[in-house]
Amino acid sequence: MKDRAEVVIIGAGINGCALAYELAKRGKDVVVLEKHYICYGATGRCGAGIRQQWATKENALLAKKSVEIFERLSEELGYDIGLRQGGYLIAIHDEEEMRQAKKNVEMQRSIGLPVKIISPDEIKEIAPILDPEGMEAIAATFCPTDGHANPFKTTYAYARAAKKLGAKIYKFTEVKDIKVKDGKVEEVVTNRGKIKTKYVVNAAGAWSKEIAKMVGINMPNKPVRKEALVTEPIERLFDCMVISFKHGIYFSQQEEGQILGGIPSPEEKIGYYTEPTFSFLKHMAYMLGKYAPPLKHINILRQWTGFYDVTPDALPILGETNIEGFIQCNGFSGHGFMIAPMVAKLLAQLICQEKLDMPIDRLSMERFKGKITKEKAVVG
């Protein structure tokens, strides 16, 4: 293992690997440390969705800029990431949700997203397997450029491209401590040796809070267990991701034909528990049957758990801290995959002291000192 690097990234999920690529592309000497293997955490357990329809402008912009990158990513990285843009259909259940949806759509359209509000009849036109009555939907919003990509392939593509540019990714390497001297990061201590460095990026997902403690930073993030399931692959039935903020459900048909989805588990817990629950399976199956009755006849193959790294306002924590060289890249609250391409670009610009494509000051931890505006468009 190397004993020196300009930047040490902790965590080889989508954000860590994408940032390694963006930095290596700019000529930086980068090391990624991963306690398990690439995609072990939230990235490898996520719903794979790419959504631009957010309630806060920060998230919507990060997602929109990320989609622009996703659209050319297979070509840029020389590896097919399995991007499919079948849109996101977000159910609207009542007048209150309609008021919020109108506000969201107005903001989303103002930044150039082709979102519109559609009727129950139009829901059936977009995805004939959906039952608006079973969904209890009075309308929906739809953005055709939303979609999904394969999280494994995307992360491996970034990791492979980063390695080609000289980045090192060390698997099964656990960070034990981070040494700080005169308010600056100095050295990362692992189970396999020490690395001297100028920058440490905390991209450890649900374990970011533990990493931050090593430099004396107390983070408000909470690890929240989430569950998901996948069915056998079937003939293509629909192209869009279907979600509901009220029911918390999301599901889509992936590239290979399987239906993948999740819903808050009736036994949802805070903390690092990994046991899948039967109550989730039952609840998700029931809701899938309500949303898309034809799905009742297909088989569930697998269920698993993962962690959201949730912040008080469901917005990520990005950028500099009061420890010089300690950079945050976490708190993604369940949508780290879809905004990773832009987050990686911005943090690479920050570390390389370039001009940032968009400001990220409002996403630093400083915001929790004042009044926060919570992202309302959260699912799962």
Next chain:
Amino acid sequence: MKIVCRCEDITEEDIIKAIEEYGCSTLAELKQLLRLGMGHCQGRTCLILAAKILARKTGKSLEEIMPSFRPPIIPVEIGLIGEKKDER
């Protein structure tokens, strides 16, 4: 050509390539990269075969490589498991 995973059409060559070119050293990584064992049988036939290939290529013991299984044990129909008594 030797087929290892029949559900997902994965060959021994695919697995060796994933180990040699992508540095996969666990079954979890092979699953992620190749969809090995993610098909209808949930890896009942292929994961043990893949574990043997991994052991041979990496020098690890089979005990270190043993797969983890995710529920349900057998595929279950959505309509069956999601049925509510009062809606029968």
